[in-house]
Amino acid sequence: MLATDEKISRFSAPERVVHWLAALCFLYAALTGLAMWSHKLFWLAGVFGGGPVTRMTHPWAGIFFAFVLGAMFRHWAQYMRLDDDDRRWLRNSHLYAMHREEGLPESGRFNAGQKMLFWTQSGFTVLLLATGVVLWFPMEMPRALRLIAVALHPLAAIGAIGAIIVHIYMGTAAVPEAFRGMIQGWVRPAWAASHHPKWYKESQRPSGR
Numbered sequence: 001m002l003a004t005d006e007k008i009s010r011f012s013a014p015e016r017v018v019h020w021l022a023a024l025c026f027l028y029a030a031l032t033g034l035a036m037w038s039h040k041l042f043w044l045a046g047v048f049g050g051g052p053v054t055r056m057t058h059p060w061a062g063i064f065f066a067f068v069l070g071a072m073f074r075h076w077a078q079y080m081r082l083d084d085d086d087r088r089w090l091r092n093s094h095l096y097a098m099h100r101e102e103g104l105p106e107s108g109r110f111n112a113g114q115k116m117l118f119w120t121q122s123g124f125t126v127l128l129l130a131t132g133v134v135l136w137f138p139m140e141m142p143r144a145l146r147l148i149a150v151a152l153h154p155l156a157a158i159g160a161i162g163a164i165i166v167h168i169y170m171g172t173a174a175v176p177e178a179f180r181g182m183i184q185g186w187v188r189p190a191w192a193a194s195h196h197p198k199w200y201k202e203s204q205r206p207s208g209r
């Protein structure tokens with residue numbers, strides 16, 4: 001991690017590119033999926049070039065999203081392991097919601113809530129990919145598998161969309177400077193010290209991250 005007087009490097013360029021690619025693919029797959037899920041939302045298909053285009057591109061967006069998430073996994077899985085402090089953080093996460101972070105164990109590069117989002121999103125993606133492939137080639141699949149996929153694919157999608165709505169709120173309105181970190185790659189030391197104190201202290205050691 002590079003630390004100067006005013007700036008601390010938060011996300012490298014490859015990390016940011018992968019993150020925003022994931023965001024684009026996810027939004028595309030989610031909106032085209034919603035268009036096919038309910039006739040009330042079918043108007044969304046018009047935005048993407050009509051029903052047939054939506055049906056054809058949705059699975060490819062899902063496949064691409066899974067690939068990009070694989071790259072995100074390679075970047076970040078090493079920082080997402082939950083330790084004892086994280087488990088205590090999660091048991092007391094109501095303090096975070098009440099902006100009383102001083103009562104919580106100090107967070108590293110990611111807090112326990114962010115780690116949970118990462119693992120939840122990874123789990124939903126595996127489920128979406130597996131059930132999505134079944135729905136893509138229904139004629140080649142046994143009936144029981146088709147029925148399971150029909151039930152699980154939308155459930156996993158609703159879970160993933162719900163988690164991302166919370167994530168977008170946290171990354172923009174709730175913790176404003178975080179967004180700049182994901183756009184420009186750096187944050188202020190005061191922000192790092194207040195939101196990710198353990199990570200901030202590491203940045204102050206001569207060897208960095």
Ligand code: HEM
Nearest residue numbers: 022023026110114117118121164168171172178179181182
């Ligand atoms: C589309 C709108 C999105 C916005 C505005 C957004 C914003 C952000 C921001 C600001 C951060 C940095 C947080 C920090 O520095 O502490 C971040 C991190 C992250 N984003 Fe997103 N993101 C979006 C979509 C997504 C999607 C679709 C995924 C799918 C997997 C995703 C996964 C992650 C993960 C795993 C992290 C690291 C852990 C975390 O901060 O939760 N993001 N995002």
